[in-house]
Amino acid sequence: MTNLLAARLQMAMSLGFHIIFAAIGIALPLMMCVAEACWLRTGDPIYRTLAKRWAKGAAILFAVGAVSGTVLSFELGLLWPTFMKFAGPIIGLGFGLEGFAFFTEAIFLGVYLYAWDRIPPPAHWAAGAIVAASGALSGVLVVSVNGWMNTPTGFTLIDGVATDINPPAALMNPAFVSEALHMTLAAYAATGLLVAGVHALMLRKDRENPFHRRALGIALAVGGVASVLQPMSGHYAAQVVAETQPPKLAAMEGQFQTERRAPLRIGGLPDAKARTTSYALEIPAGLSILAYNDPDAEVRGLDAFPADEQPPVAVVHLAFQVMVACGMAMMAVSLWAVVSWWRTKRLPTGRAFLAAVALASPLGMIAIEAGWTVTEVGRQPWIIQGVMRTTEAVTTVPGLWWSFAAYTALYAGLGVVVVMLLLHQFRSSPRADAPAGEARRWTS
């Protein structure tokens, strides 16, 4: 048991760490490309400086994303050998194609970062576009694997052995589209708002700085559009979960009893012993409508499933509430930007707006962590829904706590260093009131 716990904690910690860098690795290249495209079109050198500045951040973050991803691909076997023995052939196609996406991403990232003055500007821009596209593609492919763990398809189970293996069918599992869409939007929303928040903070000190204004504009455009779409794609994801993983839905909603006209609970604390969710704001029939588009639909509660097949309710419900709350707040800030841009054709730079953007800045990453907690913990006790239990999958190697402790210390240290290096980058960012010598740095 304790070995299992160590393995889970290590997996959760490694993925929770990697996903931040992965999300940024998907979205930041897009933002760099937009900035560089603006430079190519307008000739305004500030855009070029912006693209270069973001590229510096991307280089630091990408390095950590790449090494933590490398660790993950080994950890699948180091921690979950039985799972991989079963799943490897079925899901390998997704990982294999992902390998090529990584390759193109890494190759053209090298070109993008190091060849500013070596190749013609359109070729340089194209390299960035390839990085952005292959980053998104690699995210989609790896999420297909997670979708397969949630809704396994593409094989027939005979006496615990997978036969009739059909990797393309496994790739196109029922949860694939909803998860891939939701995760890709999440990456743009979270990264866009994260970056927007940084520039908003800078603008509060230095209101007219053209560099940060342009940066805020691009970051908000990318993050804002995604943030407005995200709740819709989340709704779609929830409907897929309702259909394919009813125990997870019940846990997400803190729904203990099976009932018609099930209410939507906002907030609240599920009590697994008393089998009720108290303190929640309940919207009558809300859940039935959201999950099945019908106020009279029956929602299966946790009581519909054997006790040893129920996920931990409290964690899943709270994580889900956190994600939705973050999503709503992010959408509100984005709508604020959209509406005032509509009315004035100008990006708002009032103090209140900048403060709101700065406050919303970390919400996307929090939502991503919470969302993965919903997905992963909500699937428990299964590592492959309905096929293999997490307890069966874990390695027999003793002493996993050492490994967990070592990696946690390593990643904690890396996290601190990354934050320090990024802060250093922000501090050296161009200021509007800087002396002429300084300002020239914008154009270099």
Added chain:
Amino acid sequence: MDFLTSMTPAGGVAAAMLVALIAYALLGGADYGAGVWDLLARGPRAEAQRELIAHAIGPVWEANHVWLIVVVVLLFTSFPEAFTVVMTTLHVPLSLMLIGVVLRGSAFTFRSYDATELARRRWNRVFSIPSVVTPVLLGAVIGAIATGEPGRVAEAGGPVPLFSTWLRPFPIAVGLFALNIFAYVAAVYLTLETDDPALRDDFRRKALISAATLGAVAWAVHLLAKDSAPLVYEGLDRASWGAPLRYATGAMAVAAIVALALRWFAMARLAAAAQVALILWGAAAAQYPYLVPPHLDLTRGAAPAIVHKLMLIALGLGSLILVPSLVYLFRVFKGHTFRAGRRDEDESVRPTPA
């Protein structure tokens, strides 16, 4: 050439894995080796040597290490049981190796972006020390697999030992061999990265020294293999191609040394790369058809043929994108090492990150 006609889809995937491993040794391996020379940089030109190393590997760094991921993905997809056995019985060296990968991978980038000279120097250490340790562990894993001990432990079931599968003379010797190979190819490549005759001679000397030590370590590995990895040892002797392969490897080694001595650096690079590829090819061929001896070969515990076929298709289609992209990358950043006459104009725009 009967292996070509008799090649099964599983054999095809195994061959692709070998190709990826060789590419990793020749490209990613050289990055490790460069880290070794960074650590060992001494004398009046120490700073210049470090500078040269950083400029040489920066642009290709991220791409070079993806080869390792390709090997891992192909292994767990196509030979899941072999993957499971390796990941279980060699848990400790692999975990330590990954820590090395993380440290050097992040430190390499961090040092370009940190503020002070002192901080940069510290990151340099965090980059170069794991560059020495990690290849030893990587080699030890490969050497341990060749001994058959991990395979036997897994077959027997029971508790998994943490150290006895790999903390032995033969795997460690293979680890040192890997380290030496990487340092050697790195030194050879670096001779082509500079116009400064003194700097080039520094790396030429390092290349010659590491060529000599490589011979010595290879001899030690060979001696140890007789008892520790009999299967591989005999595999090389048994096969009809064993002797020609060894002569070819030896010939390449001699060619590389002669070319270095005569300062034909492009030729030396070609010969050294061929030598390393032949070493790995020979080792793999000697172990053939076993992935994890003495039980797991290309058929036992492998994925169904459909998976192998799909992987081969995916590899084929992927290569259509990958190969031109790689060629482009190396043309942009390594073109100057192939065009002796035109190096000056390239050198004026040394690659530095944005």
